[in-house]
Amino acid sequence: MNTQRTRRDVWIMAISILAIAFGLLTVKEGGTVLFGGDAARAAAGHYVPFVLWFNFLAGFAYVVAGAGLWWRQRWAARLAIAICAATLLIFSIFLFHIGSGGSWEQRTLFAMILRSGVWLTIAGIASHCILRSQALAN
Structure with a gap:
């Protein structure tokens, strides 16, 4: 049994x-603010529309990427x-928006830090375990 292959399988x-x-949660949370009415938007505070729309739509891509x-x-x-x-x-x-004096929520900053970290990790592992290992096999 190839231990390195098994380790890669676990990571993948x-x-x-x-x-x-992460994708399902992103679609649910973003959809609630976008389509949940005035109360949901008020509860979200000073959300930044382009960030919200990007994250909502990206949530679908997260699910597709995860399945693939x-x-x-x-x-x-x-x-x-x-x-x-x-x-x-x-x-x-978004950081430029903040620096330009635009309104924003602190939780959006934390969410974008989290999203960036999660996708840097996923992309790094996917690149190493799928792209690199398949290239080495060829």
């Missing part, structure tokens, strides 16, 4: 489950890298 399973769970990673698909590893890059881009635009 873990990030797959994380991506799917579960099946060790190269496209899913590339999708994870793209999600990571897009998240970092939106985060930097």
